[in-house]
Amino acid sequence: LKAICVTPSRELEVRDIPLPSDPPPGHVLVDMDASAINHGDKTFLARPLATGGYVPGSRHDVWGASGSGKIAMLGPGVPADYMGKQVAIYRSLSRSPDTVGLWCERAQVPYTSCLILPDHVRTRDYCGSLVNVITAYAFLQEIAAEGHKGVIATAGSSATGYALASLARRRNVPAILLVRSIAARENLRRYGVEHVILTEDENLEGKLGKLAAELGTTAVFDGTGGDLIGRIAPSLPMNSTIYIYGLLGGAAPISLPAVLFMMKNLMIRRFSNFESATVKDLRNLGAALRELQPVIDDPMFMTRIGREFDFDQISQAMDYEAIPGTKAVLVASS
Ligand SMILES: NC(=O)c1ccc[n+]([C@@H]2O[C@H](COP(=O)([O-])OP(=O)(O)OC[C@H]3O[C@@H](n4cnc5c(N)ncnc54)[C@H](OP(=O)(O)O)[C@@H]3O)[C@@H](O)[C@H]2O)c1
DSSP, X not given: OEEEEEOTTSOEEEEEOOOOOSOOTTEEEEEEEEEEOOHHHXXXXXXXXXXXXXXXXXXXXXXXXXXXXXXXXXXXXXOGGGTTOEEEEEGGGSOOTTOBOSSBXXXXXXXXXXXXXXXXXXXXXXXXXXXXXXXXXXHHHHHHHTTOOOXXXXXXXXXXXXXXXXXXXXXXXXXXXXXXXXXXXXXXXXXXXXXXXXXXXXXXXXXXXXXXXXXXXXXXXXXXXXXXXXXHGGGSOTTOEEEEOOOTTTTOOOOXXXXXXXXXXXXXXEOOGGGSHHHHSHHHHXXXXXHHGGGTTOGGGSOOEEXXXXXXXXXXXXXXXXXXXXXXXXXXXX
């Protein structure tokens, strides 16, 4: 069985591993169709501590957190309706020492890491989706519990931004999406997203301040960091919290005058899906997956595929960044 595994020096190599054939209780075997390479797959390979301490393990050191495929076998205790279904998978939803990670031809995961896809969608179109959808879902749960009524997403045209826009609309939570280009704004508008502001707009601060005050968007879903936070912070309503969940802005520092913290009771903290109450509590996770299953065919949740690669092309796939916002996808051969 072909798999892409991580070496002790944190490089990736293609290996032959034993075929999993007898799933333990609560686990399923999945014949993998494809795996999108998400930012986390790269970040945690290079910087394992970026997870905040949790290092996902896999038998045979198979790498990869996202994918999709078809359930081939159920272990004891798995509900029968999973059998034969196509599923989107996010490995970090459930931790298990019996996991055989996703960048291989047949994965073994707890069934609670899988979301059943409807028969009418193409499995591959959701090979990177579940991580982003569950992140946006868990975030909306968390900010609701903390009393926020509206949200600003800084990486509006990212997969997590799209997931947030769609899920917020379904809950009637006002959302403002910030994007870097007119094309990105038009794409979101085509999906009926109402409040989209260009970060290049000379009057970003004024427009955002007015709309944020009107809509009460006190939670910031920040996938970028960097100077954008410094630009928008003065426009945020009182009692806003900036939740940093992504690092698209790279190492650019965040710079803010201290007086903002005093004036606005501003807070900055991290958000991590696998530290969220949605993912950590099995009952919450079950409820989330049940709520997401009937809506997962939303086109806003689809993985934007840039290029497909065979396992043997793993180096090129990891380097692929040709079209921003699209993902490299590893395609299992069998
Ligand atoms: N903490 C968690 O639980 C969690 C979960 C999932 C993802 N993440 C993280 O969230 C971030 C976003 O992931 P994703 O998969 O949603 O991203 P993605 O789909 O690859 O989105 C990339 C797009 O974001 C936009 N963008 C905005 N500001 C950017 C900037 N400063 N640099 C680069 N692109 C920027 C760009 O759109 P335009 O080209 O249209 O401007 C770019 O095409 C990543 O850092 C990822 O690791 C964290």
